[in-house]
Amino acid sequence: MVNPAPRAQLALGDTTVTFLPDGHGWLNPAVLFPASSPDGWSTHAPYLDAQGRFPVSVGSFLIRTAGRTLLVDLGLGAVDFAIPDVATFKGGALLDSLAAEDLTPADVDTVFYTHLHHDHVGWTTNVAPAPNARPGQIVEGLTFAQARHLVTEAEWRHWAGTEDLVGPDPAAVRAPLADVIGFAADGEEIAPGVHVLATPGHTPGHSSLVVTDPSGADDRRLVILGDVMHCQVQVTETHWSFAFDADPAQATGTRERVLKELEDGRTMLAGGHFAGNVFGRVLPPAARRAWASLLPVG
Template sequence: MTRAAERSQTTVGGTTVTYLPDGEGWMDASVIFPASAPDGWAPYAAFVDAAGRMPVSIGSFLIRTGGRVILVDLGLGVVDYEVPGVASFTAGRLVDSLAGEGLAPGDVDTVVFTHLHHDHVGWTSDVAPDPGFPEGAAVGGLVFPNARHLVAEAEWRYWADKGVFPGPDRRAVLEPLAGRIGFVGDGDEIAPGVRVLATPGHTPGHISLVVADPEGADPRRLIVLGDVMHCQVQVTESRWSFVWDFDPDQALRTREQVLEELQDPDTVLAGGHFADHVFGRVLPPAARRLWADGRLLG
């Protein structure tokens, strides 16, 4: 049985990419992947428990390159709640995970949001935006006060007049970011060797990041997926759309395009929601595509 992932790290040239755990979710697998019902999980029994729930890792990717300190997504924050019939969530470790790398929130110079769902924005402000966030609760400043906060413009515009679950809470996320948020688009360079890849579908402005060696000595690259995929099973079952995909057809097209790129042997995948191992490779299909976790990276 798989579990939520713990800290792990890989390198691309002189750039390090570290997965920092914040918490975990337990989701009803047949609810979050409707196409998997009623018995599509039978070949993937290791990914679900006896109740049919699957573990989901929740955290952030720390990218350190050329003196830069970048966080990709901000987890859930300090929360413990349930979405009845769908999932439960517990989290709150991200700042401690960052401290384990010798860093404080003030050391982070850039925050990149792949998208603005609740489980990617939890440490935006000092209040974690769970569904029970009480009316009238006070919200202070940004957790990462010195950082540029970046997102695709289409993502920001879509949620700006909503601010409801599963998107970003207005008071805990959108209002603290107002006036501080910056926009990035496909191909933009965030830092040396770190570029934006537009991957819409899960949300209107979803992005991923491609990390390469800025010196060009290491031929490998790493793709931080965001929510292009939520589970390793989607490497094989790519037509299984996630229940909260904004545009399932576009999400499928994006997933297939990314999976084609991931079959390059020099490309490493970083799946932030993947259980057990967030880093790995996609093996080209013999009969079908397969996932190889980080223990096999070599």
């Protein structure tokens, strides 16, 4: 059985990408992967615990490149709640994880959201939305007040006027961002060697990031997936859409497209929800495509 992923770091030349844990979840596979089945999970049993749940990591990716400091997604925030028969979630460690890198929120110059689901925006402000949130909490401002905050325009517009439980809370997330949010487009370079990659399906404006060494000395690249995949089993079970995919067919198509691009031997991936280790690479299909971790499972 694997557990939620700990801190891990990958270097591309002088550029580093570090996974900063914020928390974790334990999910019911029958509910969250509706196309799966007990027989289908039999070959992926190491990803399930004794209760038949699968773990997901939740956190942020810290990119340090050419004097820039970026955070990709902002975790769950300080929450601890359960959705009966569906999942349990606990967060709150991101700022401690950042401090362990000798950084404070003031050191972060850019926040990039792959999308705006609640488990990617939790540290936007001091208030982390949750089903059991204390009523009447006062939003005191942006956690990373010195940073520019970026998302795709399609993603921002998608959530306008909604109060979906899985989306960005209007008071704690959307309102504080309204006057500062910036829009990043497919292919745009948001920092040296860091480019936006459109990966719609999970949400309409979902995007990933492609990280390369801006000096060109290291010819490898890393794709930070966002929620293109939630678990390593989707490397082989690409048709297993997640229950909260806005467009399951589009999400499956995006997953297949990205996975084919990852088979070139020089591309690695980072799955922020992957258990065990978040960094890995895709092995080309022999009998079928497989996942290979870049770090030992501990």
